[in-house]
Amino acid sequence: MQLRQALHDGLARLEAARLVGVDIDAVRLSAEVLLFHVAHCDRAHLYAHPERELTTDEHQQYEALIARRAAGEPLQYITGHQEFWRMDFCVTPAVLIPRPETEHLVEQTLVLARKFHPEAFADGARGKKLQGDALRLIDVGTGSGAIAVALACELPGAEVAAVDLSPEALDVARQNAQRLGARVQFTVSDVLEAVPEEPTFDFVVSNPPYVGLDEADKVQQVVLQNEPHLALFAGAEGLAVIRRLIPQSHARLKPGGWLLMEIGWSQSEAVKALLVGWHNIHVINDLAGVPRIVAARKTL
Numbered sequence: 001m002q003l004r005q006a007l008h009d010g011l012a013r014l015e016a017a018r019l020v021g022v023d024i025d026a027v028r029l030s031a032e033v034l035l036f037h038v039a040h041c042d043r044a045h046l047y048a049h050p051e052r053e054l055t056t057d058e059h060q061q062y063e064a065l066i067a068r069r070a071a072g073e074p075l076q077y078i079t080g081h082q083e084f085w086r087m088d089f090c091v092t093p094a095v096l097i098p099r100p101e102t103e104h105l106v107e108q109t110l111v112l113a114r115k116f117h118p119e120a121f122a123d124g125a126r127g128k129k130l131q132g133d134a135l136r137l138i139d140v141g142t143g144s145g146a147i148a149v150a151l152a153c154e155l156p157g158a159e160v161a162a163v164d165l166s167p168e169a170l171d172v173a174r175q176n177a178q179r180l181g182a183r184v185q186f187t188v189s190d191v192l193e194a195v196p197e198e199p200t201f202d203f204v205v206s207n208p209p210y211v212g213l214d215e216a217d218k219v220q221q222v223v224l225q226n227e228p229h230l231a232l233f234a235g236a237e238g239l240a241v242i243r244r245l246i247p248q249s250h251a252r253l254k255p256g257g258w259l260l261m262e263i264g265w266s267q268s269e270a271v272k273a274l275l276v277g278w279h280n281i282h283v284i285n286d287l288a289g290v291p292r293i294v295a296a297r298k299t300l
């Protein structure tokens with residue numbers, strides 16, 4: 001079968017699934033990406049050579065992938081890839097698919113790092129590390145490793161650690177760090193319990209699970225049915241992990257160190273109320289104007 005016909009058939013199957021209520025967005029993109037995936041080509045090739053024949057094997061693979069997408073499986077779990085911070089991350093159903101909103105967390109961490117630790121960006125940062133004085137960051141609930149790997153790549157002189165309760169997620173994160181050339185130390189930990197309670201970090205950064213079991217009915221079906229519930233839910237109101245993360249971070253941050261957390265759209269006041277004794281507490285909105293990040297500083 002020709003590429004052109006395969007694309008046409010794939011699109012028709014996805015449209016039909018959508019019409020009967022399967023939650024599939026970006027139908028054309030899905031059909032194209034799956035075709036590129038099996039035919040090892042890109043959009044330019046598809047439109048320059050629409051008459052190219054798929055092998056029988058490629059055609060069968062394409063049909064199988066279209067069937068999975070038509071059943072509602074996210075494109076990223078089918079291809080095994082998602083872009084984050086302009087890097088290609090491998091994803092499996094053991095990890096949350098990294099979201100573009102979470103890039104705000106990386107961005108804000110870098111803004112604060114640049115302001116308070118400009119040396120971490122300088123070429124000489126590795127020299128500082130040798131003196132045992134490197135900037136130290138830890139990502140709590142690292143999942144695919146997206147945040148930790150992005151920070152390690154942006155701050156090559158820093159020491160970046162990352163923890164997750166899920167060993168399966170950490171396997172994916174380790175693989176991503178290796179593929180993307182990031183030096184990150186990974187540890188299985190329930191919040192920060194496996195990390196020594198010593199004030200040694202400059203930054204604790206986290207996109208924790210923050211959906212409340214009470215609001216599970218507001219979560220998109222495609223997310224509920226496919227993404228790990230450990231990555232989504234945190235008690236009745238979604239604050240169970242954040243409640244533990246705040247004091248545990250305080251104990252592990254150096255004086256003047258920063259905690260940055262991604263939060264749910266309605267949680268900013270509740271989270272601010274938990275930050276008793278912290279300074280410079282501020283909330284940063286995402287591009288849609290939704291409160292997305294809370295940052296707070298441990299007293300100097």
Ligand SMILES: C[S@@+](CC[C@H](N)C(=O)[O-])C[C@H]1O[C@@H](n2cnc3c(N)ncnc32)[C@H](O)[C@@H]1O
Nearest residue numbers: 098141142143164165166190191207208209231
């Ligand atoms: C919302 S996901 C974030 C994943 C990734 N950091 C990202 O932004 O794409 C939350 C992550 O926290 C992990 N997690 C859930 N409960 C945890 C706990 N008590 N301690 C450590 N990690 C936990 C989950 O396994 C999941 O990987």
